[in-house]
Amino acid sequence: MLDVAVARARILENLSSCGSETVSLAAACGRVLAQPLTANLSNPPVSVSSMDGYAARAEDALVGATLRVVGEAPAGHPSPLTVGPGECLRVFTGSQIPAGADCIVIQENVRQDGTLATLQAAGRLNQFIRHQGQDFTAGQTLLPAGKTLSARDIGLAAAAGHIWLPVARRPRVGILATGDEIILPGEPAKPDSIVNSGAFMVSAYLNSIGAEAILLPVARDNAASLSASIAHAAHLDLLVTIGGASVGTYDLVQQTLKDHGLSLDFWKIAMRPGKPLMSGKLGNTPMIGLPGNPVAAMVCSLVFVAPAVRALMGQHIGTELETEAAILGADVGENDQRQDFMRCTLSLHAEKGLPVVTPFPSQDSAQLNILAQSHALLVRAPFAPAEKTGSACRMIRLP
Numbered sequence: 001m002l003d004v005a006v007a008r009a010r011i012l013e014n015l016s017s018c019g020s021e022t023v024s025l026a027a028a029c030g031r032v033l034a035q036p037l038t039a040n041l042s043n044p045p046v047s048v049s050s051m052d053g054y055a056a057r058a059e060d061a062l063v064g065a066t067l068r069v070v071g072e073a074p075a076g077h078p079s080p081l082t083v084g085p086g087e088c089l090r091v092f093t094g095s096q097i098p099a100g101a102d103c104i105v106i107q108e109n110v111r112q113d114g115t116l117a118t119l120q121a122a123g124r125l126n127q128f129i130r131h132q133g134q135d136f137t138a139g140q141t142l143l144p145a146g147k148t149l150s151a152r153d154i155g156l157a158a159a160a161g162h163i164w165l166p167v168a169r170r171p172r173v174g175i176l177a178t179g180d181e182i183i184l185p186g187e188p189a190k191p192d193s194i195v196n197s198g199a200f201m202v203s204a205y206l207n208s209i210g211a212e213a214i215l216l217p218v219a220r221d222n223a224a225s226l227s228a229s230i231a232h233a234a235h236l237d238l239l240v241t242i243g244g245a246s247v248g249t250y251d252l253v254q255q256t257l258k259d260h261g262l263s264l265d266f267w268k269i270a271m272r273p274g275k276p277l278m279s280g281k282l283g284n285t286p287m288i289g290l291p292g293n294p295v296a297a298m299v300c301s302l303v304f305v306a307p308a309v310r311a312l313m314g315q316h317i318g319t320e321l322e323t324e325a326a327i328l329g330a331d332v333g334e335n336d337q338r339q340d341f342m343r344c345t346l347s348l349h350a351e352k353g354l355p356v357v358t359p360f361p362s363q364d365s366a367q368l369n370i371l372a373q374s375h376a377l378l379v380r381a382p383f384a385p386a387e388k389t390g391s392a393c394r395m396i397r398l399p
């Protein structure tokens with residue numbers, strides 16, 4: 001059985017960006033930027049006032065000074081005048097600073113009488129002036145390629161003069177569930193029917209991280225049905241199968257895919273849940289075979305499929321799984337040869353300020369109710385010794 005980190009590295013080493021497309025600014029939120037974003041404009045584009053008041057020369061702006069108001073410059077209407085000695089210009093928040101002025105005296109500190117303004121407080125050099133390019137300058141690189149764009153990034157891109165953004169194409173991930181017992185939610189159920197929770201859960205998750213998940217027809221446990229579903233795999237960037245991965249007589253996924261040209265890279269990893277994971281290439285299409293137990297399918301999606309989707313979006317993904325420090329909230333026994341991913345709740349350690357992870361007593365990989373109630377997965381190394389409540393441990397948060 002392959003080590004989890006090795007399996008992850010093997011999946012990632014065969015993947016590269018599936019290309020980019022241009023989308024409008026608002027549609028780019030949550031997408032992955034395909035090229036570095038360079039500012040077309042400076043922000044602010046010119047030096048502007050940050051307050052409503054009077055633009056003056058700091059050397060004239062003394063307490064008690066009376067200055068001549070030579071004009072007015074609302075935001076968007078810059079004045080052609082130059083502020084000379086003993087002069088000031090009425091300005092507002094966002095007004096361009098007129099030539100000659102180097103400070104703003106806020107209107108609360110000025111008494112204007114006709115064209116004369118008497119200052120009740122002094123103005124300091126550069127006070128209340130936002131200088132041209134103070135935020136960023138034209139030509140500056142603002143965002144790196146590979147960044148998942150937040151609403152804040154969209155605001156930044158807009159301010160920098162962009163209407164369209166180049167983003168990674170959403171990788172098309174085909175989800176192929178298998179099994180004679182599998183039905184769709186709402187379909188008439190036989191006593192032993194199992195609802196296709198795996199495909200819905202995995203596709204919802206992959207869509208949430210930027211993929212376009214496509215539910216392929218559920219394949220029955222026979223080669224003809226599997227072949228018919230596999231025939232729809234053209235145009236995919238990644239094929240993900242669920243179930244039929246293990247060693248049972250009706251676990252036909254691997255053999256049928258091989259009959260269609262699958263070159264298998266690996267099968268079976270030292271992971272719980274997730275032991276029968278497989279990976280390879282069907283022609284040019286990367287393929288990941290998830291175990292049928294829905295918790296195993298979801299945990300393997302977190303550990304392997306999500307990084308694969310991110311690599312297809314051009315993001316740099318470390319082969320090592322990123323884990324967080326935590327404290328054990330219950331005793332755990334000695335681990336066997338499989339790296340363990342145990343469903344846990346999280347709370348906060350009052351003194352240490354660290355998260356406390358408490359594993360559920362049952363870790364059966366068919367129990368979706370426990371998965372839904374979990375906040376994190378406690379990650380235990382192969383052959384980890386028994387550990388007591390309060391020991392240091394590592395965990396990953398669940399999305």
Ligand SMILES: Nc1nc2c(c(=O)[nH]1)N[C@H]1C(S)=C(S)[C@@H](COP(=O)(O)OP(=O)(O)OC[C@H]3O[C@@H](n4cnc5c(N)ncnc54)[C@H](O)[C@@H]3O)O[C@H]1N2
Binds near residue numbers: 243247276
């Ligand atoms: N003799 C052995 N038996 C099993 C082994 C083993 O090493 N030796 N491994 C076990 C492990 S670990 C897992 S995980 C499962 C995975 O097997 P498969 O990938 O072949 O999965 P299936 O047999 O098709 O299904 C397992 C289980 O999950 C249900 N299922 C399947 N697909 C879905 C779906 N899309 N949504 C919801 N539930 C699904 C299915 O009805 C089964 O109950 O094998 C162990 N056995």
Ligand code: MOO
Binds near residue numbers: 293
């Ligand atoms: O992958 Mo399995 O879930 O270890 O039972």
